[in-house]
Amino acid sequence: MDIEDFRKAGYDAVDRICDYYLSLRDRPVVAEVEPAYLRKTLPDHAPEQGEPWADIANDYSSLIVPGLTHWQHPSFFAYFPTAATFEGMLGDFLASSTANPGFNWLASPACTELESVVMDWAAKMFGLDPIFYNEGEIGGGVIQTTASDSALTAIVAARSRYMTLHPSTSMESLVIYVTSQTHSFGKKAGLVLGLKVRALPVDETARRGDGLDATTLRAAVEEDRAAGHMPFVLVATVGTTTSGLIDCVKELGALLKEDYPDIWLHVDAAWAGCALSCPEYRERAQLEGINLYADSLCINFHKWGLINFDCSALWVRERARLIDALDITPEYLRTKHGDAGTVIEFRNWHLSLGRRFRSLKIWFVLRSYGVSGFRAYIRRCIACCDVFASHIRETSGFELVAPPSFSLTLFRILPNGPADEHYINMLNRAFFDALLARHDLLLTQTELGGTFCVRFSVGSARTTVDDIEKAWTVVKDIAKDVRLRFSIAN
Amino acid sequence: MDIEDFRKAGYDAVDRICDYYLSLRDRPVVAEVEPAYLRKTLPDHAPEQGEPWADIANDYSSLIVPGLTHWQHPSFFAYFPTAATFEGMLGDFLASSTANPGFNWLASPACTELESVVMDWAAKMFGLDPIFYNEGEIGGGVIQTTASDSALTAIVAARSRYMTLHPSTSMESLVIYVTSQTHSFGKKAGLVLGLKVRALPVDETARRGDGLDATTLRAAVEEDRAAGHMPFVLVATVGTTTSGLIDCVKELGALLKEDYPDIWLHVDAAWAGCALSCPEYRERAQLEGINLYADSLCINFHKWGLINFDCSALWVRERARLIDALDITPEYLRTKHGDAGTVIEFRNWHLSLGRRFRSLKIWFVLRSYGVSGFRAYIRRCIACCDVFASHIRETSGFELVAPPSFSLTLFRILPNGPADEHYINMLNRAFFDALLARHDLLLTQTELGGTFCVRFSVGSARTTVDDIEKAWTVVKDIAKDVRLRFSIAN
Known part of the structure; x- marks a missing residue:
């Protein structure tokens, strides 16, 4: 493909994306394909000779698009949002065009420079303490791939700091603290690092919307230390993926600072952190605790932050802790500016060496939306979710399983008559299966303290109150059918 | 930005990319900017109100592009190639447009399906044994972010296998084996995992172009085991980043299989692996050893494989080893197909949870180039590098520091009269500094067994023999100047 071929193919790709968004509302949310549908269709090896681009582009539209689950669909209420904006796409496109x-710093100065600047823009938009700004040169912000990656990086820095303070500690005695509602990356970090993970219980308090408390944390630390186990990091969450639960960061942070200062506090606000952009949500999103106590903080722009996957923002209170843990500089990577320390070398702030130019899409989105536009999007999502939660609250036969958390609502249906929890769980599994059989909307499930329930998460930039009302009608009708089926069967 | 605004902005972005490539040859390879150039120019916070797209796009061209180091420039001979093709850009663009x-599998079936298929296409193109195909359901291929990520994943699987075989081993006794020429990710993996790393010496043999041999490996294992240290993985390299060195995979693999079967063999062919696409390079690129013995193999499409960063291909002989090491499936990620085992759940094949739809760009590139076009590109790079190496070989005052390796040549200049190694190193540092001061081409440096030398690496899809000749003229002239300067100074 030469430059002029690319001009045509590029325009065509733009048109295909426009067509996609023009038709998105009319597509099924969930792909209507069966396992191995593509393997059965595609040749089993690459072609020997190149094929015309038009054929390839048409196959994209006819074979690939129907196999996608449309996370940007206005009726996608599953998992958590994955942002996609046109500005973000253009950022990815241009970054890809100058791939490096x-x-x-020298490998492409603009990439480091822009990342350093826009991470400060973001820190300011979220109300973070200046200690976290790159411009202060003490803490700083860096873009990672995912929240798993951010957490793993923070845990490695935490372990490095702990081992420096207590060099004779054996790896076998180290423990990562998460809660029973923490994202699966907590358990995975344990697998990757070969370290023990202890999930502190929050299931009891979860249905009140409360997360981990300091009493539970203190009891766990004392118990573990007495048994020779050494907790060195606590992953607290602001808005767990599974249930939107919020740990009290200020209370936990104060305890750690006072009594266990060698335990690192990582705050995972991967999903809900974007709400910090709105002053009215900062208290609920634990800003004070984060600013006072967090050693590191993760907010995924690619979840609820209008920036296309992937783009996970990680801030640290002391950049030196990352660099101490991760610095490697072989001869072939040495540069004049790096040796002089006049530039940030982001490769020492994360696990991999190479990195994409992701700050470009943050720059594009924050400039095009402005802080006011970013806030308006967050507020609209929460308002939409509130409409749905109100229906649940006001309709008999429905129950909120926990207080709504920002743009996430956990709910279940209740049977027509009295029943035990086991029966209600069975009823709700049937209800969820019926919801899943629909392809015009998508919700996912979870379990909270033994209670099976359905999650309703709002985040698509295109979801309106009309979409919420449409979803509510579907949910209500299915609930009625399932209740009826259950009362007949029993 | 609404859909029709995006159509205009998208066309405009395509035009900017075309302009970039039309003017690329006339740009300086290295950005002519100073540290903090962007921080001094940009506002210190995001705008409150959104800005017009035209302003943002123009700032991209006027502020960002001049701050890039142009890895796609025909006179970029530094580090290693980072592929960029128009087909790859379109893949990134379309993948970003449906961000998920x-x-x-359910989260977007086409993403898993296409990855499973194109990784088999690639395995076949590279001549890999069918054990590595996804279609066989024993081994398989998965796209990772970078070679660091691939190696870390392999090392975690290796540790898991070793600990299953020897459950009482302490973490402190585990050792990762790399060589003194292995990519820095070896040392970094040790930092991340908190494990010892031993770099087996190859500096002696490197100048002959020989890598690690089985005698050295056996001696190291015996010595370590006798001291209570437990090597559990060997990272062998086909084409080290620093010097293009090739370890004898067959010899090392045979020794491990025979005498130390609990030590995992990871082959890092991140850069040179793409040469496996050409039958005539398969022997040199260790295909037989890989097929017989490698537990895992990494080839970065985003280096020498025409596919835009990032796109690191990892194959494993036994997928069960990855899944045993990394599987986590909380309730909210359970699906019907996943529970039934009828689909691949790639999240259990790597460290993070989320993943971009990178198989799309592999599909685009392999179809548009065909296997024959992919091979033609590899052969052209090697032919270009051979032209440069011939000049070095045939010109007095120049010396190859090691035999050329595929498209990488290590060389140095010699003084006009006799001199010791220390003096020659000083001369070559001055030579390299003078090269670095030029902005019309870029080369990087390395050290091989105490010898400072300059690396000349070919990989841009746009480099022609004319560019090589132009570079050679610059190199020759600078060498002359520096030699003269040195003879006057001394």
């Missing part, structure tokens, strides 16, 4: 691994 | 984290 950006590991050094 | 693809962690489950």
Whole structure:
């Protein structure tokens, strides 16, 4: 493909994306394909000779698009949002056009420079303490791939700090603290690092919307230390993926600072952190605790932050802790500016060496939306979710399983007559299966303290109150059918 | 930005990319900017109100592009190639347009399906044994972010296998084996996992172009085991980043299989692996050893494989080893197909949960180039590098520091009269500094067994023999100047 071929193919790709968004509302949310549908269709090896681009582009539209689950669909209420904006796409496109691994300042100065600047823009938009700004040169912000990656990086820095303070500690005695509602990356970090993970219980308090408390944390630390186990990091969450639960960061942070200062506090606000952009949600989103106590903080722009996957923002209170843990500089990566320390070398702030130019899409989105536009989007999502939660609250036969958390609502249906929890769980599994059989909307499930329930998460930039009302009608009708089926069967 | 605004902005972005490539040859390779150039120019916070797209796009061209180091420039001979093709850009663009984290089959079936298929296409193109195909359901291929990520994943699987075989081993006794020429990710994996790393020496043999041999490996294992240290993984390299060195995979693999079967063999062919696409390079690129013995193999499409960063291909002989090491499936990620085992759940094949839809760009590139076009590109790079190496070989005052390796040549200049190694190193540092001061081409440096030398690496899809000749003229002239300067100074 030469430059003029690319001009045509590029325009065509733009048109295909426009067509996609023009038709998105009319598509099924969930792909209507069966396992191995593509393997059965595609040749089993690459072609020997190149094929015309038009054929390839048409196959994209006819074979690939129907196999996608449309996370940007206005009726996608599953998992958590994955942002996609046109500005973000253009950022990805242009970054790809000058592909470079950006590991050094010299390897492509604009990549490091822009990341350093826009992470400060973001820190200010979220109300973070200046200690976290890159411009202060003490803490700083860096873009990681995912929240798993951010957490793993923070845990490695935490372990490095702990081992420096207590060099004779054996790896076998180290423990990562998460809660029973923490994202699965907590358990995975344990698998990757070969370390024990202890999930502190929050299931009891979860249905009140409360997360981990300091009493539970203190009891766990004392118990573990007495048994020779050494907790060195606590992953607290502002808005767990599964249930939107919020740990009290200020209370936990104060305890750690006072009594256990060698335990690192990582705050995972991957999903809900974007609400910090709105002053009215900062208290609920634990800003004070984060600013006072967090050693590190993760907010995924690619979840609820209008920036296309992937783009996970990680801030640290002391950049030196990351660099101490991760710095490697072989001869072939040495540069004049790096040696002089006049530039940030982001390769020492994360696990990989190479990195994409992701700050470009943050720059595009924050400039095009402005802080006011970013806030308006967050507020609209929460308002939409509130409409749905109100229906649940006001309709008999429905129950909120926990207080709504920002734009996430957990609910279940109740049977027509009295029943035990086991029966209600069975009823709700049937209800959820019936919901899943629909392809015009998508919700996912979870379990909270033994209670099976359905999650309703709002985040698509295109979801309106009309979409919420449409979803509510579907949910209500299915609930009625399932209740009826159950009362006949029993 | 609404859909029709995006159509205009998208066309405009395509035009900017065309302009970029039309003017690329006339740009300086290295950005002519100073540290903090962007921080001094940009506002220190995001705008409150959104800005017009035209302003943002123009700032991209006027502020960002001049701050890029142009890895796609025909006179970029530094580090290693970072592929960029128009087909790859379109893949990134379309993938970004339907942003989703693809962690489950259900989360977007086409993402998993296409990855499973194109990784088999690639395995076949590279001549890999069918054990590595996804279609066989024993081994398989998965796209990771970078070679660091691939190696870390392999090392975690290796540790898991070793600990299953020897459950009482302490973490402190585990050792990762790399060589003194292995990519820095070896050392970094040790930092991340908190494990010892031993770099087996190859500096002696490197100048002959030979890598690690079985005698050295055996001696190291015996010595370590006698001291209570437990090597559990060997990272062998086909084409080290620093010097293009090739370890004898067959010899090392045979020794491990025979005498130390609990030590995992990871082959890092991140850069040179793409040469496996050409039958005539398969022997040199260790195909037989890989097929017989490698537990895992990494080839970065985003280096020498025409596919835009990032796109690191990892194959494993036994997918069960990855899944045993990394599987986590909380309730909210369970699906019917996943529970039934009828689909691949790639989230259990790597460290993060979410993943981009990167198989799309592999599909685009392999179809548009065909296997023959992919091979033609590899052969052209090697032919270009051979032209440069011939000049070095045939010109007095120049020396190859090691035999050329595929498209990488290590060389140095020699002084006009006799001199010791220390003096020659000083001369070559001055030579390299003078090269670095030029902005019309870029080369990087390395050290091989105490010898400072300059690396010349070919990989841009736009480099022609004319560019090589132009570079050679610059190199020759600078060498002359520096030699003269040195003879006057001394």
